[in-house]
Amino acid sequence: MNKLERLGEEVLLFDGAMGTMLQAYGMKPGQNPELLNLEKPELIKRIHTEYIEAGADIVTANTFGANSYKLYESGHSTEEVITAAVGIAKASVKDTDKLVALDIGPIGQMMKPIGLLDFEEAYDLFREQVVAGAKAGADLILIETMSDLGEMRAAVLAAKENSNLPVFATMTFSDDGNTLTGTSPEIMAMSLDALGVDALGVNCSLGPKELLPIVERVLSATNTPVMVQANAGLPITEHGVSRYSVTADDFLESAKLFAGIGVSVIGGCCGTTPLYTAKLMEARSSFRKREHKTLSRYVCSAQRAVSLDGKVTLIGERINPSGNKALKEQFMAGNPLAAVKVAFEQVQKGAEILDVNTSLPQIDEAGYMIRIIDGMSGLVDAPLQFDSTKPEVLEKALRRYSGVSIVNSVNGKQSSMDSIYPIVRKYGAFVVALCLDDEGIPDDAKGRTKVAKKLIDEAKEYGIDEGRLLIDCLVLTASAQQKAVMETLYAMRWVKSETRALTTLGLSNVSFGLPFRALINRTYFAMALTSGLDTVIINPGAEGIVDTLKAFNVLAGIDDGAVDYIAYNNQLNPLKKEEPKKEGASKSFRELLLEGDSKGILEITGTLLEKEPPLSVVDDHIVPALDEVGRLFEEKTIFLPQLIRAAETAGTAFETIRARLTAGSEKLESKGTIVMATVRGDIHDIGKNLARVLLENYGYEIIDLGKDVPAETIVEAVKSRNIKLVGLSALMTTTVTSMEETILALRKEAPDVKVFVGGAVLTESYAKSIGADYYCKDARAGVLVAAEVFGKQ
Template sequence: MDLLKNIGEGLILFDGAMGTMLQNYGMKPGQNPEALNLEDPELIARIHKEYVEAGAQLLTSNTFGANAYKLYETGYSVKEVVEAAVTLAKKAAAGTETLVALDIGPIGKMMKPIGLLTFEEAYDLFREQVEAGAAAGADVILIETMSDLSEMRAAVLAAKEHSGLPVFATMTFSEDGNTLTGTEPEIMAISLDALGVDVLGVNCSLGPKELVPIIERILKATNTPVMVQANAGIPVTEGGIARYSVTSEDFLESAKDFAAMGVSVIGGCCGTTPAYIKDLKGAATYFRKREQQELGSYVCSAQKKVRLDGKVTLIGERINPSGNKKLKEQFMAGNPMAAVRVAFEQVQNGAEVLDVNTSLPGVDEPGYMKEIIDGMSGLVEAPLQFDSTNPDVLEMALRRYSGVAIVNSVNGEEESMTAIYPIVKKYGAFVVALCLDEQGIPDDAAGRAKVAGKLIGRAKDYGIDEGRLLIDCLVLTASAQQKAVMETLKAMRWVKEHSRSLTTLGLSNVSFGLPFRALINRTYFAMALTSGLDTVIINPGAAGIVDTLKAFNVLAGHDEGAMEYIAYNSDAAPKADGPKKAVGPRTFKDILLEGDKNGIAEATKELLINEEPLSVIDNHIVPALDEVGKLYEKKDIFLPQLIRSAETAGVAFEILRGKLTEGHKKLEPKGTIVMATVKGDIHDIGKNLAKVLLESYGYDVIDLGKDVPIEKIVETVKERKVKLVGLSALMTTTVVSMEETIAALRRENLPVKVMVGGAVLTEKYSKTIGADYYSKDARAGVLVAEEVFRQEK
């Protein structure tokens, strides 16, 4: 394990691709690679041995897809496959210093909100792999090729909670610099740093040269050692065999650049072989040790990061039934998802972080908190602050939240710090720290500074950096404790002068009991801004709050050239009464983007008063879906929002179908489409996403599933007289099945168009195998369907 103790001190070499080697040695299409650990152990051992002889210091066990979901059809258990795989790798490494990494890839099912897999289900699947691998003697856990931050977090937590092994974690990115679900490299780094992984980085994705911008971004966002396993270029499939354009010599040149940039661990992904790893040894002398860098204080969701230091951050306080009468009524009526609408309103009014409180007598606080977190996932990009006095609720929230959140709150009482600080440390959260202890709230600034010092000191005892604390010096009501108001500001200045902690205030307390509260609030806000305030918990839509902050940013030099201030006031003459841009009525597009299923139902029923069902579809729903689709194409939104919008539109379609049934009519589909993952391929994520979106547009989709025989596809097309078939293949070894399926359809002389999709395909290659259309993603499939059925009409 000495190798692992020195990560970051020199270059460490991983092995290359297992799948490529299996393909080179004649693995049959559709054969499960992980089953070969039991069915052909000599072959697996041979491949491992070749990588050891090439100089790999870390071997990857043949367990990428060895989870219960993917192994189900093989009849083998996770335990027997993983134990066999790790044992084979360790035997190959025997007598050398090479270590073995338990390889964990994606489950093969999308997690909520895109798919149906829950966080708990994903965690249990990963836990089973981790326990088996640790028991078999793995030295490291490698979690790789993840595109969903939520799935990555489930795997990391399973690894850390069920083994004491170092955790390496890599995600896969597209050329636009984001994962499939819209996570950027910096957010990945922030999130994985919070969980305390040992190495993080990128694998698969693209060729080494194309990965350079992504690697540069990762290196700037973290001090954790960084790992890269690039593909040998972008594959071109010829006759079912993937050919890669980057030679081992070219790969070495890129590896030299990576090492000089400070990348600590380098290996190969798709297309790389022992020859590539052997050449990689030449990059070791180019390694440059990285200097530790100052990193900002960031919270984040899976799609958005917010820096808490260096500027003032507005934390919206309205998702709290105690202070929001309308929300309280919704909570009591059993509708916690009303919080999502409140969230969007606060973001529109300027909130960058949202405080979420579900504490209310007679309400299931943890259940509501869980439902809101899941409901906001993929819809509300603003990071969250979890507000509860119940440590169990806080841990549940931090555990399932995809990102880095704030805990609200801890105080100076020993009981509070003992309960809250371990949770904050485990999940890498920030925490609001209240200046009160067993003696209550001190009257003066000196007393509050003393409590702040205790909070900071005890945080350090738990391994929490003081920069993760947001010290709240607690403002009291000016109407009752007027002298204490200025003591709060004095205490805040002490915190900024004597620590690296951030500051916050629940500011609206100051005006309770006084007339024209808005004036008191915004005046005190301005005073706090000049006293070192970093974040404020407030209603951002309250009169004057955003105005005051925008003006302060100009005067304090945070808004260079006053550009933000000018833009903010461009639609109206300056005035101190809140945001200038009025928010109009919600459109169908807004409702879809918010995933508001109740809202879409109400809007649809209202339109049906004066319009026919088909008019509602053609003039409202489909145009709104098109607008959402264009946002996706421009990368203004990502896959979670696209799928949630489609599911929300589905609610409207059900209402319209019901209305037509009442009039003894039927909503005819816009067209019927057959979809299938081709013979030999067990991956169906892309196909399932395309299905959801096509159905939301009113198409009838016949889903034949995965590993579908050619005969079944041809037979279904003939029987149903289908005009469009969608074929999916994710593995290079099964593209030949796709080509054979298309050939079979052509031999029958069927008047059917074929669209194809999958990670190993390109538009150019889709033409060579006889496809009519190449669908790069689910949205592209909709555009293909529209063209095909428009031509039919």
């Protein structure tokens, strides 16, 4: 029996770290590990063999960084390197029942909007790897060490669309419980479940004990087999010798805990060796098979999950140019990102999910949909519902979106179900299902329930669980079809009592043609709430809608102790309001930065420059606003995408001020000059680039030396410019030694320079042990270090 057929029934053992072993066997700093498949194939085979002899069920081909972006300067193609790597691994498992995994790591660039890498560009790079690996004979695909859900999705789609191989997918988490871009373990699990991966989980970044609570959160959110490949702790240096903090025996004890809570696949990441793999053999006896559990239903963006169970959810309907004159004008003028402002307004008024419709006959509907998705990424965390009558538009939106969304909509016509259900199934979306068919909308509840049943039955034929359908029993206008209004509610009650489907309504249609529409809407809303309504598609700012929902939640026992209702009432009651805050540019700047509103920033900057000197605008408004955004980041109220977008938006204000100063006698002085580099042997410059963006927009001049930079180059740059602060980055454990060598060279040649360091494999204690002055756990920390260093001058 193939070992993968036992997935979920017993523990499968992956091998451990390739880089750690290569380093132990003398790999020099600066060498590309993947090129050793061509240069030293016997060494790679030896390492695979050691892991197999230690008991690994699956060995990982030496292809982690074998993509065209990282191999560009090597002169070797992706296919050449992967063919060699998989061939070596296959030779090492010959005549055994062991399997070979094609290893796919991050590309090495950040995805838009934080970076420059487009989704389809990422997809194409991953597709090259998948095609080459499948052709070479890999047994499965391991996608690992991802920190961006968008990049992970591009890799998974490339794997599933270009091969028939099983797909295992793991992401890396920080000690705050989130990925670098703010994705939680639960959201990762929901999103990868939606795409149908065969195993999912976590790897790298932390030791096994630190990963345990994250793994428990993953297990709570999925029935898919869960995989863990922890580091052997973190690097520590004692008496000039570096080692990892977790021994093989300690690693085993944690592995037993993982197996005991139902983890199905266990291996090792940085710092682990065949000794660790041999110890993992003992963890098999601790395995406890997980029981299949009923999971709550959620939709999610990359940063926020919204439950569809146990409460009523407002879906904002205002991102629709057909029903929003101002938005239509913006769309016609070529500005679909005006929708971002509408999104913020709806969220502030209580919408938890946002319906996005770009249907206008004169525009590129799919193109506008993609631009809105990209524009909201990192700014608006509410999950999205994609609203279109065109399957091709819906597919492009679902493909691009990082999260689990809702499709609006499918109906009971066979042609509709045949075109929409395959898309819904492929991307794991929820879908609004309309109770109409070739005969139109049935007059009574019986007719509508018949269509609802057909929608549910057909969904099952496509492999879609009925629990992912939001049945819309369709309310007609009370002014024209008064008797039919109650039939909608009767049909809704049947759906709730006889099926596991959810319910929804596009409610505002009921009042069309009547006076005092708000009164009709909120009254019918209350009636629908008592009939089993789960979600409502409406303008959340419409009079009485949020009020009615808050009151219903108290009466229905959803708002325990009326806590939410009382807080909402206090907010509305003018006698209990706090003193209004003074309207100031600093507050306005902060709001505009968080919304990524470059146009608004330019307008307010221009207004302030008419009243205040340029340098006062910087010191009294821009920098305080950036500091406030930084505080929100440190509190985990916002995440890295929002922080970077805010900094980039502030940059537009700085450019305006620089232009004004150039025309006058003043000059916007740099706060200080900083040299930044990724150390020799390391070609990952993601962290450095993020820190650079923030520092530049705080007014520091950055000399970016790039990646894979020798120590002597950094020293020369520091000495030639009399630099006071240097920032060094290293992502890989194999290049931390280069960082230490660089710091030693700086201490010798420029003893007064201060050094701050960052990277996934570093800790504060380790940074100190290699001679760094400051450890930066994230990009924001670099700003605080710079302020301290240059503030002392």
